[in-house]
Amino acid sequence: MQSNTYTKAMNEALDSCLKKDKSVFVIGLGVPDPKGVFGATSGLRKKYGPKRVMDMPVSENALTGVCIGAAINGMRPVLTHQRVDFSLLALDQVINNAAKWYYMFGNQQSVPMVIKLTVGMGWGQGPQHSQNLQTLYAHIPGLKVVAPATPRDAKGLIISAIEDNNPVIFIDHRWLHETFGPVPEDHYKVPIGKANVIKKGSDITIVSTSYMIIETMKALNLLNELGIKPEVVDLRTLKPLDEKTIFNSVKKTGRLLVTDLSHREFGVAAEIISRVSENPKIKLLTSPQRITAPDFPAPSSPALSEHYYPRYTDIALKVVEMLEADKDRLAKLIAKDKESNKIPHDVPDDRFMGPF
Amino acid sequence: MMKKQNLISLYKKLILIRLTEEAIALKYQEREIRCPVHLSIGQEAIAVGVCENLKKDDIVYSTHRCHAHYIAKGGDLNRMMAEIYGKVTGCAKGRGGSMHLVDLEAGFWGATPIVGNSLPVALGVAFANKLKGNKKAVAVFIGDGTAEEGVFHECLNFAVLHKLPILFVCENNLFSVYTHLKERQHTRPIYKIAEAHGMEAYQKDGNDILEVYKISSSIIDHIRKGQGPAFLEFMTYRHREHCGPFYDDQLGYRDQKEVKYWLKKDPVTNFKKYLLDHKVILETEMEKIKKEAMGKITRALDFAKKSKFPKQEKDFRKLIYAK
Numbered sequence: 091m092q093s094n095t096y097t098k099a100m101n102e103a104l105d106s107c108l109k110k111d112k113s114v115f116v117i118g119l120g121v122p123d124p125k126g127v128f129g130a131t132s133g134l135r136k137k138y139g140p141k142r143v144m145d146m147p148v149s150e151n152a153l154t155g156v157c158i159g160a161a162i163n164g165m166r167p168v169l170t171h172q173r174v175d176f177s178l179l180a181l182d183q184v185i186n187n188a189a190k191w192y193y194m195f196g197n198q199q200s201v202p203m204v205i206k207l208t209v210g211m212g213w214g215q216g217p218q219h220s221q222n223l224q225t226l227y228a229h230i231p232g233l234k235v236v237a238p239a240t241p242r243d244a245k246g247l248i249i250s251a252i253e254d255n256n257p258v259i260f261i262d263h264r265w266l267h268e269t270f271g272p273v274p275e276d277h278y279k280v281p282i283g284k285a286n287v288i289k290k291g292s293d294i295t296i297v298s299t300s301y302m303i304i305e306t307m308k309a310l311n312l313l314n315e316l317g318i319k320p321e322v323v324d325l326r327t328l329k330p331l332d333e334k335t336i337f338n339s340v341k342k343t344g345r346l347l348v349t350d351l352s353h354r355e356f357g358v359a360a361e362i363i364s365r366v367s368e369n370p371k372i373k374l375l376t377s378p379q380r381i382t383a384p385d386f387p388a389p390s391s392p393a394l395s396e397h398y399y400p401r402y403t404d405i406a407l408k409v410v411e412m413l414e415a416d417k418d419r420l421a422k423l424i425a426k427d428k429e430s431n432k433i434p435h436d437v438p439d440d441r442f443m444g445p446f
Numbered sequence: 447m448m449k450k451q452n453l454i455s456l457y458k459k460l461i462l463i464r465l466t467e468e469a470i471a472l473k474y475q476e477r478e479i480r481c482p483v484h485l486s487i488g489q490e491a492i493a494v495g496v497c498e499n500l501k502k503d504d505i506v507y508s509t510h511r512c513h514a515h516y517i518a519k520g521g522d523l524n525r526m527m528a529e530i531y532g533k534v535t536g537c538a539k540g541r542g543g544s545m546h547l548v549d550l551e552a553g554f555w556g557a558t559p560i561v562g563n564s565l566p567v568a569l570g571v572a573f574a575n576k577l578k579g580n581k582k583a584v585a586v587f588i589g590d591g592t593a594e595e596g597v598f599h600e601c602l603n604f605a606v607l608h609k610l611p612i613l614f615v616c617e618n619n620l621f622s623v624y625t626h627l628k629e630r631q632h633t634r635p636i637y638k639i640a641e642a643h644g645m646e647a648y649q650k651d652g653n654d655i656l657e658v659y660k661i662s663s664s665i666i667d668h669i670r671k672g673q674g675p676a677f678l679e680f681m682t683y684r685h686r687e688h689c690g691p692f693y694d695d696q697l698g699y700r701d702q703k704e705v706k707y708w709l710k711k712d713p714v715t716n717f718k719k720y721l722l723d724h725k726v727i728l729e730t731e732m733e734k735i736k737k738e739a740m741g742k743i744t745r746a747l748d749f750a751k752k753s754k755f756p757k758q759e760k761d762f763r764k765l766i767y768a769k
Contacts (some may be wrong), residue, residue, distance in 0.1 A: 115577070141577060147607065152566040152600030159570020162555070165577065186560055187567060193766045195548045195556055196539035200768030232766045255768040321564075330763075 094273040096266045097129040099241035100206075101152075103248035104131060104168065106277045110165060114252060115142045117157065118170030118206070127170050128208065130297045154180035154205070158188050158257075161203040166252055172446075174207040174261065175218050184243050188257040189232030203205045204251045206260045209351070211301070211399065212436035216390030222351040222383060224300075225358055228329040228361040234282055235328040236262040236446035239303035241271040243326055246280025246367075254282060257346050263301035263351075265438035285332035287339060291321035294345035294409055297336055299325040299360055302349045309409065310404035312423050316415055320347075328358060333365055345412055349405055354382040376412050381405055396435045447648040448541045448656070453726050453733075456655055457717060462739040463490045463525040464714050466523065469743045470513070470530065471691035479530050481543035484559075486514035488653075488685035489703055491713035493518035495658025496678075497583055499666045503553055507568035507586040510545045510559035511617075511684075515587050521549035527746040533753035540756045553711070560620075562588065562595035565614075569601050573677075583669050585613040591622040593636045602643040607677040613662075613669055614640065617652060623688045624699040634753050640677030652680025653713040656720070683708035 094102070107114045116131055119286050122145055126132030135143040147288050150171065157167035167431070171177045172184045184205065192200040210220040228235045234256055244262065251258035286305070288309060298306045303324050313320060321339050325332065346366055348359035361379035366372055381400045389395055403424050410420045433440055470727035474483060486493065497506065500519065508515040518524055522537065528546045529536030538546050545559035550581045555571065558564040568586035574645070575582045592598050605612055616636055620627045640647035646668060650657050658680060665676045676727075685708075687694035695705055721727045759765055 147600065147603055148598075149600035149604060151597045152569070152604055155563075155566020155597070155601075156570035156573050156604060157570070159567040160574040160577070161570070162567070163571045163574035163578075165574045180564060182560065183566060186557065186563055191556075192768050194538060194542050194546050196537070196541055197765065197768070198548065198550055199555075202768075231762075429501075 091272045092275055093207045093270055094241055094260070094330070096241045096244050096271075099273045100130040100248055100262065101132060101134070101312070102273065103159065103245040104134060105137070107143060107249060107252045108134060110277060111115070113164060114166045114168065115144070115164040116146050116170065117146050117153065119146060119148060120172060121145055127172060128264070131170070134227065136214055150176055151183055152180035154183035157203050158183060158191065158201050161201045162191065163251045164197045166202050168204045168206060168252060170206040172208055173219050173285050174209050174223050175221050177205065177207050184227075184233070185300045189230045190272040192256065193232060200255045201257045202255045204248070204258050204260055206248075206262070209261060209300070210446065211263065211265055212395065212438070213442070214390040214392065214395070214436070215388065215446070217387035217446070218435060220388045222345055224261055224328055225352045225356065228358065232257070233329060234258045234280055235261065236326060237263075237300040237328060238280070238326050239266065239300055240326050241269065241273045243280050243286070245273055247326065248284065249277060250279040250282050253279065256284065261300060265301050265304070268288050268441070269304065270443045281327065283327050283332055285335040286324045286326055286333065287321060288324045289320070289322040291319040291411060292343060293318050294347060295323060295336070295339040295343045296320050296347045296349060296405070296409070297323045297325060298329065298349045299358070300351070305400070305402040306349055306405055306433070309405035310429065312402070312406045312420060314421060315423055316410070318409060318413060318415060320409060321411050331361070336362060336366065337369055337372060340372055340374070344373065346374065347381065347405070347408055347412065348378070349381040349400070351383050351399070353385050354380065355385050356381055379408055379412060381408055391432070392436045401435075447724065448659070450726055453721060456498060456659065456717065457721060457727070458735055458739070459494045459498070459518055460490055460655065460714055460717060461736055462742065463517045465736070465739050466517060466743050468618045469747065471686070473747065474691040480532060481530060481693065482689050483530065483544045484511040484689050485686050486511050486684070487706070488712065489617055489619060490514045490553065491655035491658050491717070492615065492652045492680045493587070495655050496613070496662045498659060499662045500523060500553070500583065500585060504583045504585065504681055505553050505555050505568070507555055507564040507571075508547070508557035508585070509564065509587060509589060510557070511589070512545065512547050513558035515557070516547040516554050519549070519554040520552040520555045521547065522552065523561065523742055523746040524749040525549065527750035528753045531750040531753070533750055534756040535749070535753040543720055562597045565592060565601050566597055569605055569610065569612060572605070572610040573608060575764055576608065576610055583611050583613065583666055585615055587615045589622070590616065590618040590620065590627055590636060591630070592616070593639060596629055599639070602645070602677070603769040604642055606644045608637060609672070611669050611672065612675045613666060616673065616677065617682055618679055619682050619684050621684070621688070621700070624697070627684060631717060635679065637679035644675055645675045647677035648678070649679040649681065652682035653708075653711045653716070655717050656714055663716045682713070685709065685712075693769060704735040
């Protein structure tokens with residue numbers, strides 16, 4: 091199987107859908123530009139022409155409505171925004187129309203469209219370029235929300251999202267773009283609404299999603315050295331939430347930690363913990379915990395952002411605390427790890443040079 | 447002068463809408479209609495004059511004040527009334543109410559009650575029509591308040607940029623609820639904004655059905671020929687309150703001189719007079735048309751009242767997500 095970056099996987103998915111279905115079109119600011127939405131849309135215009143791969147005016151709200159109308163009228167639009175934050179200009183169209191159309195007009199017309207949003211992080215992105223607003227969209231009946239963590243899932247979920255007959259919010263994280271992994275070459279779907287147990291374990295269930303999967307897996311390296319075997323559930327889809335996979339795992343481990351980059355209050359983690367707590371068949375050995383972004387905006391300065399985002403060390407510490415394991419040994423492991431790994435906190439890897 | 451047959455067709459629709467709205471106003475007071483109603487009494491000529499120039503598979507979008515547009519486009523009266531009564535036989539199965547009328551078969555693809563909200567959706571339908579290369583026209587009804595929304599300007603720009611086959615119909619009734627236009631907008635006419643965006647745009651008397659019909663006819667022709675979008679601003683006035691069955695001039699928000707001026711310009715009374723003066727139709731024929739309309743309305747009310755209420759589904763997921 092070929093190995094590809096997350097971005098190339100998204101590009102392959104769009105390419106494959108454009109090729110397969112004439113009703114698909116891709117629209118967004120910068121879609122045909124030399125950067126091609128971080129590479130996700132690169133080369134597509136040349137292949138499919140300006141009527142199917144297009145730029146748009148800086149009119150997020152109107153263009154969301156335009157895509158809704160086009161979707162109602164037989165097309166399958168993919169609308170991209172280079173930051174989640176920009177999509178807020180279009181909340182009227184997303185929440186009042188896309189999410190409700192099928193219901194409010196008596197199930198006569200649905201809105202098969204995808205809104206692809208990128209979450210920014212680090213390199214001083216600051217308060218309006220790095221929001222994790224998956225909770226906002228996941229709150230709205232009628233929307234589906236996916237946030238894949240791996241290249242394979244990114245490709246399969248874009249294809250599923252485009253072929254779905256409902257509006258789907260597709261969230262990719264900027265720090266996943268250059269991650270690498272196996273990606274099948276064919277046109278395949280990863281089902282919406284199915285979580286994936288990416289690491290089997292028995293001591294604790296860590297439910298995570300999107301970029302936090304990377305941090306969680308890094309935490310696992312430390313925890314495994316302490317003999318702790320967490321089970322990791324990658325949600326992949328936030329709405330509809332795959333409770334069953336979560337419940338099955340927590341029933342087995344008896345402990346639950348949720349890691350997610352939305353704010354803490356009323357967030358994704360709050361919802362998952364609620365669902366587990368409501369389930370009378372689950373007896374927890376210790377109170378469930380969450381690791382999230384704090385309840386204030388993301389700052390720009392590296393001196394402040396260093397303390398803003400929860401990282402793998404926070405996850406490892408929380409797990410050790412929940413299991414009442416050896417804190418001192420973990421501290422030593424973290425110190426050693428930091429010694430050998432001196433990448434600055436505000437970039438995903440050494441190659442990253444910004445600017446966005 | 448227009449053909450007799452066409453003039454009578456205009457009158458039939460005009461009177462059907464007026465009588466339907468008056469019937470709703472009366473029935474509303476029985477408290478069986480339990481949703482807001484925004485009556486179009488006084489503004490009907492625009493709906494009729496525009497829609498009479500559209501084909502069945504041309505598409506119309508509208509706003510909270512949508513009854514006239516729905517009927518003018520040929521929407522099913524029984525299902526409209528049932529929707530207003532919240533019944534399962536309603537055009538949106540009772541989920542939308544008076545402000546969310548829809549009749550796909552008639553080419554009335556929906557109404558939404560947020561200012562400027564259905565506008566970009568209509569534009570997207572026109573966009574898809576152009577991508578698909580069909581010849582259907584789209585007409586979207588908006589009010590004067592929409593010109594104050596950002597999305598209005600975004601849509602005009604996009605429509606011209608892509609030369610989309612869409613007609614923007616602005617019904618300027620001078621008020622956004624109780625607030626006069628002059629308190630909300632500078633004195634420049636609304637159609638000038640559309641003109642500045644680079645499209646054909648005109649302002650006409652929206653209470654003169656023949657004027658509405660004439661300009662719509664030529665402008666829809668222009669759209670069908672692929673010559674790009676167009677904008678029509680029609681001056682008009684609502685007779686009754688913003689929302690509800692009553693008159694509300696006791697509140698004092700409208701200048702009585704202005705009210706009197708517009709009541710004199712009532713589109714139904716004036717068109718009746720025109721038809722009689724020009725001997726297009728006899729008074730007895732007119733009565734017959736009125737009776738026929740009343741018959742339709744009575745049957746629609748009966749259908750609505752006798753229809754069942756929708757049942758609450760246990761599995762709501764299949765109601766909000768398409769397969």
